[in-house]
Amino acid sequence: MVPEGPSARTLRQSTFVSTRSFKLRASPPKNKPGTLKTLSNSVIPIWLWLPLSFVLVATAVVAESVERGPRPSLGGEVGPRILGPPVTRGTFEYRYWASGQSLVGLSVPTPVLIVSGAQPGPTVCLTGAVHGDELNGVEIIRRVLFGLDPTQTNGTVVGVPIVNLHGFRRSSRYLPDRRDLNRFFPGDARGSSAARLAQSLFSEIVRHCSYLVDIHTGSFHRTNLAQIRADLGDASILKLARMFGDIAVLNNPGTVGTLRRAAMEAGIAAVTMEIGEPLRLQPEQVEVGANGILDLLAGLGVTVRDEVKPKVQPVYYQSTWSRADDGGILLAEVGLGETVSVGQLLGTVTDPITNERKSIVSPVEGRVIGMAINQVVMPGFAAFHLGHLTGSVGVAQAAKSLATGRGGRQPSRGAVGDLSSLTPIPGVDEDVSDDLVVPETEMEPDDHRE
Numbered sequence: 001m002v003p004e005g006p007s008a009r010t011l012r013q014s015t016f017v018s019t020r021s022f023k024l025r026a027s028p029p030k031n032k033p034g035t036l037k038t039l040s041n042s043v044i045p046i047w048l049w050l051p052l053s054f055v056l057v058a059t060a061v062v063a064e065s066v067e068r069g070p071r072p073s074l075g076g077e078v079g080p081r082i083l084g085p086p087v088t089r090g091t092f093e094y095r096y097w098a099s100g101q102s103l104v105g106l107s108v109p110t111p112v113l114i115v116s117g118a119q120p121g122p123t124v125c126l127t128g129a130v131h132g133d134e135l136n137g138v139e140i141i142r143r144v145l146f147g148l149d150p151t152q153t154n155g156t157v158v159g160v161p162i163v164n165l166h167g168f169r170r171s172s173r174y175l176p177d178r179r180d181l182n183r184f185f186p187g188d189a190r191g192s193s194a195a196r197l198a199q200s201l202f203s204e205i206v207r208h209c210s211y212l213v214d215i216h217t218g219s220f221h222r223t224n225l226a227q228i229r230a231d232l233g234d235a236s237i238l239k240l241a242r243m244f245g246d247i248a249v250l251n252n253p254g255t256v257g258t259l260r261r262a263a264m265e266a267g268i269a270a271v272t273m274e275i276g277e278p279l280r281l282q283p284e285q286v287e288v289g290a291n292g293i294l295d296l297l298a299g300l301g302v303t304v305r306d307e308v309k310p311k312v313q314p315v316y317y318q319s320t321w322s323r324a325d326d327g328g329i330l331l332a333e334v335g336l337g338e339t340v341s342v343g344q345l346l347g348t349v350t351d352p353i354t355n356e357r358k359s360i361v362s363p364v365e366g367r368v369i370g371m372a373i374n375q376v377v378m379p380g381f382a383a384f385h386l387g388h389l390t391g392s393v394g395v396a397q398a399a400k401s402l403a404t405g406r407g408g409r410q411p412s413r414g415a416v417g418d419l420s421s422l423t424p425i426p427g428v429d430e431d432v433s434d435d436l437v438v439p440e441t442e443m444e445p446d447d448h449r450e
């Protein structure tokens with residue numbers, strides 16, 4: 001992963017002087033090389049040269065120290081306080097989050113990328129690899145952050161590409177103690193290792209955010225269609241969910257303990273982006289995800305974009321998991337994003353010993369928004385995640401209805417304009433939670449909550 005343009009230079013510099021900040025594009029002007037020559041060609045008396053030289057040298061030294069040295073004090077020209085003193089407007093900075101969950105001498109702080117816009121605005125936070133084996137978000141954050149020009153940005157964009165550094169190093173979803181970090185937010189400074197780590201991230205970074213996008217993928221050999229999971233019962237979150245271009249939206253309040261849910265409860269407008277498979281870097285998915293976040297930044301006024309055509313954004317108020325009733329080799333007959341009808345064959349499960357084959361059929365008219373990759377499965381395995389088409393409606397339309405109190409095309413339960421129809425629907429498949437695509441009984445036996 002080689003960053004493009006000026007960012008690559010900054011990465012190299014950071015290898016040597018990692019704790020300093022650098023002004024990428026807002027550096028103070030240096031003396032132009034031609035200045036002395038011009039002066040020497042002029043008719044300035046010789047006795048003026050000594051003081052003039054002194055002034056020139058002093059100016060050069062000051063300019064150099066401003067660029068490479070500690071951040072200058074700019075009074076009100078600063079952004080939010082994150083992981084240290086307030087960030088300086090118009091800069092790209094590396095800062096480091098030390099979770100304290102290691103021996104002090106062996107601790108490797110987690111890098112945090114901060115684009116601090118030249119103009120004030122909201123603080124948008126992007127988190128990736130809360131599950132250490134989910135790689136698409138790491139690349140999405142790199143692409144978005146290094147693509148921003150601090151001088152043309154309003155507000156602050158904070159990227160934590162790899163939250164779970166321990167899991168990332170081991171290609172594991174979990175923390176070293178087998179706990180799922182995304183069940184421990186907002187954390188507890190006196191709790192388990194996972195709770196302390198969650199508390200540290202939450203207090204040091206997340207609490208400073210106006211908006212949060214936590215990026216995930218499917219888990220355990222499953223893949224997800226690019227989708228935003230959002231509590232559409234909250235007007236501010238509904239508004240946020242509308243800003244991701246044409247990425248689908250799934251109404252979901254979020255499981256207790258997830259970063260998204262904890263952020264929402266702290267008053268931060270938060271959504272989860274689900275995109276692709278774990279343990280893989282998928283260029284097409286990364287592009288879709290990065291474009292969605294760029295749409296979001298433009299929508300929030302963090303960046304300025306030429307007029308963008310409104311995009312159709314499907315939203316699913318309900319979803320269902322179709323499971324394998326028998327064990328065997330699962331082979332899918334449908335693809336991610338495909339629309340399916342009631343009774344349509346989704347896949348087959350074949351016992352490799354008896355050659356007995358069973359079918360998994362769709363119980364609803366819907367769209368495949370998540371699915372298992374072909375593999376050997378056990379009875380009860382959650383294989384196809386279907387968004388209900390009868391419960392879908394354009395997000396823009398839903399928001400409009402919410403604002404006017406008038407319904408358009410109706411979702412399956414209640415009128416669109418009825419606020420209650422946008423609140424969590426009782427009876428919705430409980431497996432449909434942030435990234436929790438399998439019930440806990442299907443996880444490793446030692447994976448548990450405290």
Ligand SMILES: [Zn+2]
Nearest residue numbers: 131216217435
């Ligand atoms: Zn995840």
